[in-house]
Amino acid sequence: MAYKTIIEPFRIHSVEPLRLTTEEERRSALEDAGRNLFGLHAADVLIDLLTDSGTGAMSRDQWAAIQHGDESYAGSPSWYVFLEAVQELFPFRHVIPTHQGRAAEKILFTALGGPGKVVPNNTHFDTTRANVEFSGAEAVDLPIAAALHPSERHPFKGNVDLDALARLLEERAADVPVVMVTVTNNSGGGQPVSLGNLRGVRELCDRHGVPLFLDACRFAENAWFVHEREEGQARRSVKEIVREFASLADGMTMSAKKDPLANIGGWLACNDDALAARCRTLLVLTEGFPTYGGLAGRDLEAIAQGLREAVDHEYLRYRIRSTAYLGDALLRAGIPIVEPVGGHAVYLDARALLSHIPPLEYPGQVLACELYLAGGVRGCEIGTVMFGRHSDGSESPAAMDLVRLAIPRRTYTQSHIDYVIEVCEEVARRAPTLRGLRIVEEPETLRHFTARFASVPETG
Ligand code: F0G
Secondary structure (H helix, E strand, O other): OOOOOOOOOOOOOOOOOOOOOOHHHHHHHHHHOOOOHHHOOHHHOOEEOOOOOOOOOOOHHHHHHHOOOOOOOOOOHHHHHHHHHHHHHOOOOEEEEEOOHHHHHHHHHHHHOOOOOEEEEOOOOHHHHHHHHHOOOEEEEOEOHHHHOOOOOOOOOOOEOHHHHHHHHHHHHHHOOOEEEEOOEOOOOOEOOOHHHHHHHHHHHHHHOOOEEEEOOOHHHHHHHHHHHOOOOOOOOHHHHHHHHHHHOOEEEEEOOOOOOOOOOEEEEEOOHHHHHHHHHHHHHHOOOOOOOOOOHHHHHHHHHHHHHHOOHHHHHHHHHHHHHHHHHHHHOOOOEOOOOOOOEEEEEHHHHOOOOOHHHOHHHHHHHHHHHHHOEEOEEEOHHHHOEOOOOOEOOOOOOEEEEEOOOOOOOHHHHHHHHHHHHHHHHHHHHOOOEEEEEOOOOOHHHOOEEEEOOOOO
8 A cells, every 4th residue: 555645764863942932032033133044043943944954863873873983184984984975976086075065165166266267057056156256256157047937837947058058168168167067956946957957068068178067965856856757767766866967077066964964064076186186285274184174083974874864765755745745835825936846945935925025125034034023933035135246246136036944854843844834824914014124234245144134214
């Protein structure tokens, strides 16, 4: 008998208490934080959907692996356990461990970026874009057209626009040090990239002699979508699909805080000996010796075990279903979201829900604040606050104003998510009464982390 309920393929082994707060307490906490949810004390948050990064629950076997951690400075056995687990899925010649994904990006773009260069991607994540731009290079997003229309359904909405990439490479291949493809496309809604699309990118890169790197944080979720949705892939295992993704690329950057199910870690990998040598030199300056990078031996062990669990089909079936459960309920309630539902998160379309608030009054930030006020749910604006300020100092609306509700892995139960659904419904009822925000203080880059906001003055 095949039952229709997809259950968590685990049971709970250790619990963390949650603290309930009143709306008054939350209002005061949010004011103190300058209406920036990154400024909150996490103990004042009830359901924390700010990110799926490093916030998941580790398994019994990961905690056990931590006990095997060997803290030798050079050549630790834990390093070899890590290396073997990484190369089992991503058989690149060189693997360079870093403390998290952005450290890998910083090293890669220090080695390859610089003024006059241009780096295409389906959509750069904020730290990727910032690292490309910090090197003096230009970061260009080339998603397919459907990616910019939240309600348009496409099975592989993370795909790269191959025509646009072909044009860019024809005009400027000499300025392109690397083509990046982000799987799944986080900023574009956690949407997958198809194998067919990646093969197309590979062909273009070959034609122009440009290397292709994956930003592979959510590689297992992406491969599950390929397994489920791409013609001819259903009979293959996720592991096989992941290995084909790796075989199409020349290297990768990785955050082990996502699909590898760890709380910290990352790596940079490639096949190019000269590039690897340059990157290892940079690694020693900021991260550490090449057999530990920015990590303790115990972290390397936790990541290795996490990688084995990440490609398990029962886990991925549950993972993708539990995200869809939230998205489907919001759609039934008439709340606009990015469709189809992505892998690690549901993205609310704040621009559609709060259509009376112009993008430069940050509808995504308004919506994220109200979800916190109404129910202690913390999401994350992915819109004009995150992407609206440009390196030349100008400001313009981002392509979309979204609020991401990211689901930490193996952490919240279905009743937590039922509660989140109720809070979203309450906020949708309040939507017409909500007012825009203005920024009263912001740093030069990555302003979404520390900017402070106030209400726009009432007019009329
Ligand atoms: N690339 C992508 C696609 C990411 O989503 C992230 C992080 C990174 C790179 C950087 O990795 O955090 O280990 O330095 N994303 C987190 C998020 C922060 O909330 O989506 P990191």
